[in-house]
Amino acid sequence: MADALTLRTMTRSEVDFAVGLAADEGWNPGLSDAGCFHAADPEGFFIAELDGRPVGVISAVRYGGGFGFVGLYIMVPEARGKGYGIRLWRHAMAHLEGCNVGLDAVTEQEATYRRDGFTSYYRSARYEGVGGGETPEGVTALDGVDFERIAAYDRCCFPGEREDFLRAWLKAEGARGFGVLDGDRLTGFGVIRPCVSGYKIGPLFADDGDVAERLYSALIATIPGEPFYLDVIEPNAAAMELAGRHALKEIFVTVRMYTGGEPAMEKDRIFGVTSFELG
Structure with a gap:
């Protein structure tokens, strides 16, 4: 099944889909966030498809000055725990090669990101x-x-x-x-x-x-x-x-x-x- 997974850059309309998943997760995105996010880096949004069906999304935006930021990392519930998420993660991080990469992690996932090379600096509330x-x-x-x-x-x-x-x-x-x-x-x-x-x-x-x-x-x-x-x-x-x-x-x-x-x-x-x- 893993061989049927396709990873690619999202189209502009698919960023709407990603923000919709964020809404489903209770993240309460802005009503116009998708267009603004896409403007930041049109090449920085990625989707995972299994047999043509979207199962996960992530953003990995490259800013000027060698800085990148990861967010919108969501797998649909039925695709979790099967290794698809880590493949999508690695694909997105490759887009940020050479950057200092930041993210805002929920506290439950802090240890996971530490294992992947991130260091914690401060909390936001x-x-x-x-x-x-x-x-x-x-x-x-x-x-x-x-x-x-x-x-x-x-x-x-x-x-x-x-x-x-x-x-x-x-x-x-x-x-x-x-x-x-x-x-x-x-x-x-x-x-x-x-x-x-x-x-x-x-x-x-x-x-x-x-x-x-x-x-x-x-x-x-x-x-x-x-x-x-x-x-x-x-x-x-x-x-x-x-x-x-x-x-x-x-x-x-x-x-x-x-x-x-x-x-x-x-x-x-x-x-x-x-x-x-x-x-």
């Missing part, structure tokens, strides 16, 4: 809240901010260049974004997007807790009464304080892991992770 409140002063709609400023800020907070992804993410249907400017200087920005259930904030990048607070308030003011989710890295104490100050409920945690050491990025500016699937 997903928090849940309910939207509402007033838009604070001093924030501006992100579509009025020059994209190059946004991309430059993003490069401080992410290990690789991802401008194609970022352009798609900011323009995704239903997404709302805000920035804070100090004169001509961007001091932070954030995005909120509709998901299968509620909304997710990500990224939320800011110079300090005060800027993050303003952006957070502006984002949740757009969704009164709706549930939202924010993924916070534990090394950023100010981000953890923001979650605590607003009495957000912790849902689950992941572990950030890398194959080639922790890359340089300003974690004290990361108040909300962009996506557990793509980093």
Whole structure:
């Protein structure tokens, strides 16, 4: 049966299928995530087929600067435990040869990834809240901010260049974004997007807790009464304080892991992770 397994790059429409599997698993993806994900690296999404039937998916996105990220690793239940998953994994990792590869692992799988050469660096926690409140002063709609400023800020907070992804993410249907400017200087920005259930904030990048607070308030003011989710890295104490100050409920945690050491990025500016699937 293993010889009947086919591994290949997904088409754009098959990325929709992969995100649908993520929804079935309860990962609550964004409604426009598939198009944005594909824009990051059209060659970085892989599907396993058994006798022409899809049985597994994975993303292995190559960013600029020699950085890659693995996510969306899902086998359909009836194909698990048969060796198909590891073949798909190895196929995807070959796409990232030469990269420092990152992923966000659920804690139950941390040991598995360690055996495959990944090292754990820090935890992230997903928090849940309910939207509402007033838009604070001093924030501006992100579509009025020059994209190059946004991309430059993003490069401080992410290990690789991802401008194609970022352009798609900011323009995704239903997404709302805000920035804070100090004169001509961007001091932070954030995005909120509709998901299968509620909304997710990500990224939320800011110079300090005060800027993050303003952006957070502006984002949740757009969704009164709706549930939202924010993924916070534990090394950023100010981000953890923001979650605590607003009495957000912790849902689950992941572990950030890398194959080639922790890359340089300003974690004290990361108040909300962009996506557990793509980093």
